[in-house]
Amino acid sequence: MSEFAAExxxxxxxxxAIDTQSDERSTTSPSTQCQFDLLNLLIEELKAIGASDVxxxxxxVVLGTIPATAPGDLPVMAWLAHVDTAPAYAAQGVKPVVHRxxxxxxxxxxxxxxxxxxxxxxxxxxxxxxxxxxxxxxxTLLGADDKAGIAIIMTAARHLLANPSIPHGPIRIAxxxxxxxxxGVDARLPADLGAAFAYTLDGAERGEIVYETFSADAALVxxxxxxxxxxxxxxxxxxxxxxxxxxxxxxPHVTLTPETTEGRQGFIHLYEMKGxxxxxxxxxxxxxxxxxxLAAQGALMREVCEAIQKTEPRARIDCIITEQYRNMRYWLxxxxxxxxxxxxxxxxxxxxxxxxPIRGGTDGSRLTEKGVPTPNIFTGMAKIHGPLEWVSVQDMxxxxxxxxxxxxxxxxxxxx
Numbered sequence: 001m002s003e004f005a006a007e008x009x010x011x012x013x014x015x016x017a018i019d020t021q022s023d024e025r026s027t028t029s030p031s032t033q034c035q036f037d038l039l040n041l042l043i044e045e046l047k048a049i050g051a052s053d054v055x056x057x058x059x060x061v062v063l064g065t066i067p068a069t070a071p072g073d074l075p076v077m078a079w080l081a082h083v084d085t086a087p088a089y090a091a092q093g094v095k096p097v098v099h100r101x102x103x104x105x106x107x108x109x110x111x112x113x114x115x116x117x118x119x120x121x122x123x124x125x126x127x128x129x130x131x132x133x134x135x136x137x138x139x140t141l142l143g144a145d146d147k148a149g150i151a152i153i154m155t156a157a158r159h160l161l162a163n164p165s166i167p168h169g170p171i172r173i174a175x176x177x178x179x180x181x182x183x184g185v186d187a188r189l190p191a192d193l194g195a196a197f198a199y200t201l202d203g204a205e206r207g208e209i210v211y212e213t214f215s216a217d218a219a220l221v222x223x224x225x226x227x228x229x230x231x232x233x234x235x236x237x238x239x240x241x242x243x244x245x246x247x248x249x250x251x252p253h254v255t256l257t258p259e260t261t262e263g264r265q266g267f268i269h270l271y272e273m274k275g276x277x278x279x280x281x282x283x284x285x286x287x288x289x290x291x292x293x294l295a296a297q298g299a300l301m302r303e304v305c306e307a308i309q310k311t312e313p314r315a316r317i318d319c320i321i322t323e324q325y326r327n328m329r330y331w332l333x334x335x336x337x338x339x340x341x342x343x344x345x346x347x348x349x350x351x352x353x354x355x356x357p358i359r360g361g362t363d364g365s366r367l368t369e370k371g372v373p374t375p376n377i378f379t380g381m382a383k384i385h386g387p388l389e390w391v392s393v394q395d396m397x398x399x400x401x402x403x404x405x406x407x408x409x410x411x412x413x414x415x416x
């Protein structure tokens with residue numbers, strides 16, 4: 001398996017250099033044209049390695065198939081990763097750097113000397129001494145989320161297609177756009193996949209098999225004030241920005257925010273605000289592991305908006321809650337077979353597996369809810385969505401080995 005390291009490194013470096021940042025303000029699918037640069041490249045690469053049925057769906061997902069090499073009526077397994085990077089931080093002009101045989105010390109960034117990556121900031125880094133660590137240069141995120149997943153899938157697919165003597169069932173591949181803005185799973189994707197079960201390659205530390213995620217909603221607060229020239233504003237102006245500030249100040253600050261919660265605690269996160277004295281908008285994400293907790297957060301948002309509205313009846317405050325995804329555990333706990341297969345694949349690959357609830361979500365959350373059980377498998381990425389993002393090449397190698405082992409299990413244990 002030593003050849004995997006060079007291939008994975010080359011693929012990741014090439015993929016992260018392509019800007020694929022998504023944009024929630026866009027109404028197209030994909031939300032940004034730049035995502036096509038990688039999607040189209042992946043179509044060509046899938047064809048080049050011998051995948052069949054390669055195409056791009058109308059909604060921007062690239063699909064392909066690794067045909068079965070084992071006889072019999074075997075269930076279809078799918079592997080997925082997303083091409084877009086998070087809008088939260090700069091992602092244009094990514095320049096990856098490989099830190100060979102990491103020695104356990106501090107990693108500096110050529111384009112941002114003030115930044116330092118160390119085990120104190122990222123404890124998992126201490127476990128990867130001796131690995132080859134890839135970062136960006138300090139002014140952009142890296143994009144290992146989720147181009148590490150893409151590199152792993154492409155490497156595993158290339159290996160299986162080049163070695164048809166390895167028995168396995170049919171494997172579907174899907175590369176999705178817009179996962180970072182909650183639009184990775186189109187309603188048509190489950191039927192187009194045609195899979196009995198699937199895995200997203202979008203996880204973190206080596207051995208992590210995720211089957212429990214946040215449940216998620218979005219909240220948009222629109223405020224319409226009364227606009228007038230400030231020189232004539234006495235008893236007439238209703239400042240939308242002042243009302244926005246009141247809403248923010250009324251919501252919990254020392255509890256129920258990302259920076260004050262951990263473990264199984266949920267949160268309300270204000271991530272964008274814009275406006276003028278005339279109109280303003282606040283964008284929040286609501287997160288909780290349980291449906292009741294998520295519903296309570298939505299109720300709190302509405303109550304706060306209604307309370308501020310009552311203080312100023314001349315204004316209008318609208319609170320719009322939109323469903324995003326639900327905890328995949330609700331469906332997977334009814335049949336843990338895909339999780340158990342992933343755990344066995346880890347054992348075959350020599351990886352110690354573990355499962356913890358993750359404080360986020362994946363395309364697998366939506367797919368599982370839509371009838372395709374989809375746990376999440378590790379890639380080695382860490383400190384995602386910011387300039388300290390990093391990934392271990394050796395973790396990616398182990399994830400590739402897990403995928404190859406999973407393929408073999410579909411022939412040995414995957415009979416319908």
